[in-house]
Amino acid sequence: METHIKIASSILFLLCLQYAQGYKSATPLIKNVVRGGIHFEGPHWADNENALYWSDIVDQRVYRLDVDSGNVTSRRIEYGPVSLVVTVKDYPKLLVISSRAELYLLSWDAQEGDSALRLLTAVDLGKPDNRINDGKVDTKGRLWFGTIGKEDERGVEKDQASLYMMTKDNFINPEEKLVPVSISNGIAWTSDNLFMFYIDSVLRSVQAFDYDIDTGAIRNRRTLFSFQANNLTGVPDGMTIDTDGNLWVACYDGGKVIKIDSRAGKLLEQHKMPATKVTSVAWGGHNFATLYVTTSKRGLNLVQLAQEPEAGSLFAIENTGAKGYPSNSFLFPNADVY
Numbered sequence: 001m002e003t004h005i006k007i008a009s010s011i012l013f014l015l016c017l018q019y020a021q022g023y024k025s026a027t028p029l030i031k032n033v034v035r036g037g038i039h040f041e042g043p044h045w046a047d048n049e050n051a052l053y054w055s056d057i058v059d060q061r062v063y064r065l066d067v068d069s070g071n072v073t074s075r076r077i078e079y080g081p082v083s084l085v086v087t088v089k090d091y092p093k094l095l096v097i098s099s100r101a102e103l104y105l106l107s108w109d110a111q112e113g114d115s116a117l118r119l120l121t122a123v124d125l126g127k128p129d130n131r132i133n134d135g136k137v138d139t140k141g142r143l144w145f146g147t148i149g150k151e152d153e154r155g156v157e158k159d160q161a162s163l164y165m166m167t168k169d170n171f172i173n174p175e176e177k178l179v180p181v182s183i184s185n186g187i188a189w190t191s192d193n194l195f196m197f198y199i200d201s202v203l204r205s206v207q208a209f210d211y212d213i214d215t216g217a218i219r220n221r222r223t224l225f226s227f228q229a230n231n232l233t234g235v236p237d238g239m240t241i242d243t244d245g246n247l248w249v250a251c252y253d254g255g256k257v258i259k260i261d262s263r264a265g266k267l268l269e270q271h272k273m274p275a276t277k278v279t280s281v282a283w284g285g286h287n288f289a290t291l292y293v294t295t296s297k298r299g300l301n302l303v304q305l306a307q308e309p310e311a312g313s314l315f316a317i318e319n320t321g322a323k324g325y326p327s328n329s330f331l332f333p334n335a336d337v338y
C-alpha cells in the first residue's frame with residue numbers, strides 16, 4: 001500500500017510539474033523592443049522583408065525594425081506629423097505614408113529629405129487643422145484610412161473628420177465612406193470578409209459593419225463592444241484581429257491591450273502594459289505570433305514620466321496563444337514609375 005501511495009504521489013507531482021511548465025510557457029511575455037519615442041503609432045508588418053514599420057506622430061518620423069539583425073533605422077518627415085505607414089504590394093521597401101492630411105509614396109532607400117516624397121492625394125480640403133490618423137489595407141489591396149479633427153490642450157474638435165477608401169483607380173479623389181468622424185482609428189476585417197470593425201475613439205466603442213469585399217460597401221452599423229458597459233478606462237485606439245476571429249484593441253489612457261470576441265462582443269483577456277497610453281497593435285514575427293504594441297508619452301508630466309519610464313516604447317508580446325494574419329499591402333501597379 002505504501003509503495004502504491006509513493007507511486008501515486010510521484011505521478012501527481014509529475015502531472016503538477018508538467019501543468020506548471022505548460023502554464024508558464026503559455027504566460028504572455030512582454031518585451032521592450034525600441035525605447036525613446038514620443039508618440040509611437042501605426043505598426044505594420046512587412047512579411048517579405050521580415051521587418052516592422054511604424055511612426056512617431058510628434059517627432060514626424062517613420063521607423064523600420066529589421067527583425068533578423070535587430071537594426072532600427074528611421075526617416076524624419078519635415079513636412080508635418082506622420083501617422084500612417086503601409087507597404088506597397090510587390091515593391092519591397094516602398095511605402096504609403098501620411099503627412100498632415102496628405103498621402104505620399106516613399107521609397108525607404110531614397111535620398112533623405114521630403115523631396116523623396118511623391119504625392120498621391122490630399123483629403124479634408126477646407127479643414128486645414130485636420131490630419132490623417134490611422135489606416136489599414138483590405139484583402140483587395142484598398143487602403144482604408146481616416147482623419148482626426150483639430151487637436152489642442154482641451155482635446156479634439158468633434159465630428160470634423162471622415163473615413164476614406166483609396167484604390168489604385170480613385171487615389172486622386174478617395175471615396176468618403178463614413179462621416180462625421182472625430183478620431184478615426186483601428187480597422188479590422190474577419191477572414192471571410194463578411195464583417196468590418198472600426199473605432200472612432202470618442203465613442204469609446206468598437207463598431208461593426210456588414211462588409212461587401214467586392215464593392216467595399218459597409219452597412220448595418222452597430223456597437224459590438226462598449227468600454228463604458230465593460231467598465232474600462234481610456235479609449236480604444238488601434239486594433240487588429242487574430243486567426244480565431246478575436247479582436248485585440250489598444251487602450252489609450254487605459255494602460256492595456258484587450259482581447260474581444262468579435263462574434264459575441266465579450267471581453268476575453270486584458271494585458272497590462274508598462275505605459276498608460278497604448279496606441280496600436282499589429283501581428284508580426286515568426287508565424288505572426290508576436291503582437292507588436294506601440295505606446296506614447298505625449299502629455300505626461302514629470303511625475304508620470306518617472307512612474308512610466310518605458311512610455312513611448314515599442315513592445316512585443318509573446319506567448320499569447322494567438323496569432324494573426326499577414327498585413328495587406330496597398331495595390332498600386334507601376335508604383336515605381338509613378
